[in-house]
Amino acid sequence: PKSRPAAHSFQPLLKHSPTPLQQRVSFSQGPTQPQNPGSKAGLRLKTRLIVTLLFGGGILGAWWYVWQEKQEQLQQQRMEQLRQVAVGQGNFSLTDHTGRRRTKQDFLGSWVLLYFGFTHCPDICPDELDKMSSVVKILDQDSSLPKVQPVFITVDPERDDVAAMERYIKEFHPRLVGLTGTPEEVKRAGQDYRVYASIGPKDDDGDYIVDHTILIYLINPDGLFLDYYNRMKNEYQIAESVRNHMLNHRTAFTNVLK
Amino acid sequence: MSAPNKEQRRACWAARDDLWKCLDGGQDDAEACRPFQQRFESSCPAQWVRYFVKRRDFLKYKEQLQAAGYEYAEGPAKT
Numbered sequence: 123p124k125s126r127p128a129a130h131s132f133q134p135l136l137k138h139s140p141t142p143l144q145q146r147v148s149f150s151q152g153p154t155q156p157q158n159p160g161s162k163a164g165l166r167l168k169t170r171l172i173v174t175l176l177f178g179g180g181i182l183g184a185w186w187y188v189w190q191e192k193q194e195q196l197q198q199q200r201m202e203q204l205r206q207v208a209v210g211q212g213n214f215s216l217t218d219h220t221g222r223r224r225t226k227q228d229f230l231g232s233w234v235l236l237y238f239g240f241t242h243c244p245d246i247c248p249d250e251l252d253k254m255s256s257v258v259k260i261l262d263q264d265s266s267l268p269k270v271q272p273v274f275i276t277v278d279p280e281r282d283d284v285a286a287m288e289r290y291i292k293e294f295h296p297r298l299v300g301l302t303g304t305p306e307e308v309k310r311a312g313q314d315y316r317v318y319a320s321i322g323p324k325d326d327d328g329d330y331i332v333d334h335t336i337l338i339y340l341i342n343p344d345g346l347f348l349d350y351y352n353r354m355k356n357e358y359q360i361a362e363s364v365r366n367h368m369l370n371h372r373t374a375f376t377n378v379l380k
Numbered sequence: 381m382s383a384p385n386k387e388q389r390r391a392c393w394a395a396r397d398d399l400w401k402c403l404d405g406g407q408d409d410a411e412a413c414r415p416f417q418q419r420f421e422s423s424c425p426a427q428w429v430r431y432f433v434k435r436r437d438f439l440k441y442k443e444q445l446q447a448a449g450y451e452y453a454e455g456p457a458k459t
Contacts, residue, residue: 241383244428248389286383293386327381329427 201348207316210339210347214311216275219287219300226345232271233368234341238317240278240332241290246353254338255295256357257364267368268343275301277319277334279308315339315347340364342371384425392424396432403436 215225235254239247251274258270272295276282279302282290287300302308312319319334338360340349348367351360384392399420402413410417421429 242425242427244424244431245389245393248386281383289385290383325427325430327426329381329425331427331431 204347204349207347210315210341210345212310212314214275214301214307214314216301216303216307216311217284219284219291219302221284224299224301229271229273229341230345231343233268233343233364234271234273234339235364236273236275236315236339236341237337238275238277238312238315238319238334240276240334241282241286242278242329242331244331246336250336250338250353251291251294251298253357253360255298257338257360258295258297260357260361261364264365267365269297270364272298273301274298275311276308277312277317278321278332279303279305340367342367381425388423392420392428395420395423400436 213226215223218224235257237247237250237254239250241247254272258272261267261270274287274291274294276287282302284302287302291298291300301311303311317335317337319332322331322333324330336353338351339347340351340363342348349363351363355363395416399413399416402416403409406412420432424432
């Protein structure tokens with residue numbers, strides 16, 4: 123039988139050998155866990171953490187991939203819809219603000235941002251043309267992108283002659299081209315782009331407002347209508363969209379060359 | 381009559397904004413805002429004055445709808 127330890131050496135004895143009471147308790151609980159962090163439990167914890175992170179990362183990656191695929195699919199659908207609408211197929215022939223005759227052919231090879239409006243417009247047309255000018259300025263800053271050609275076509279040929287167009291457009295972007303013509307020519311251009319235009323009631327001065335579709339159209343260098351932007355889109359969103367179309371156009375073209 | 385240029389447009393819009401600010405402040409008190417009304421009418425073509433009046437009516441109407449909520453009209457009685 124073990125002799126009882128002396129009182130003054132009680133503490134050290136506790137550390138090295140459990141008292142009979144502790145021994146009984148520990149046996150009834152089963153094998154004891156080691157306390158060391160560098161030991162098996164610590165490793166298991168680290169492994170579990172790594173596995174969880176990898177698994178979580180994997181899930182995020184998969185989700186991102188699926189989202190990307192979905193975005194592509196949506197983009198494809200939109201392109202298909204636009205193709206079917208087949209806007210801007212015709213060949214317009216109009217007079218620019220310098221009096222020169224311009225046809226759709228003249229604009230092939232350039233990216234075009236097109237807006238229909240009229241010079242007597244109270245607020246919307248100046249706003250949209252300012253926005254369009256900002257978009258062109260933003261895109262101009264990126265020297266790797268081709269320069270965009272902004273175009274303004276009137277829906278009010280009765281009043282918007284060459285002189286009126288020249289006066290109006292010079293207050294917007296320097297590259298902005300204004301196009302007008304005979305009522306027939308203008309009507310044909312408007313119809314090409316499915317533009318709605320309706321002359322309102324004339325007042326005593328003969329002044330009137332033209333109600334019309336408020337959209338900025340994007341046309342690619344092949345003369346194909348690619349996209350449109352309404353009043354809700356700001357210049358940054360439009361510039362971003364145009365940039366993406368340009369980059370896609372480039373990759374599509376290089377794929378064809380291979 | 382030629383279209384207003386950039387300067388004239390800006391002057392018209394400023395006069396319009398001043399008028400609207402006055403009307404908004406005084407609950408559409410036309411009398412109190414008469415000087416603003418006069419300046420607005422002299423800065424803008426008549427056609428634009430009419431257009432902006434209609435525009436304001438529309439904006440006020442929209443505000444009303446958004447604040448008061450939309451009451452669904454009762455459809456034809458179901459039998």
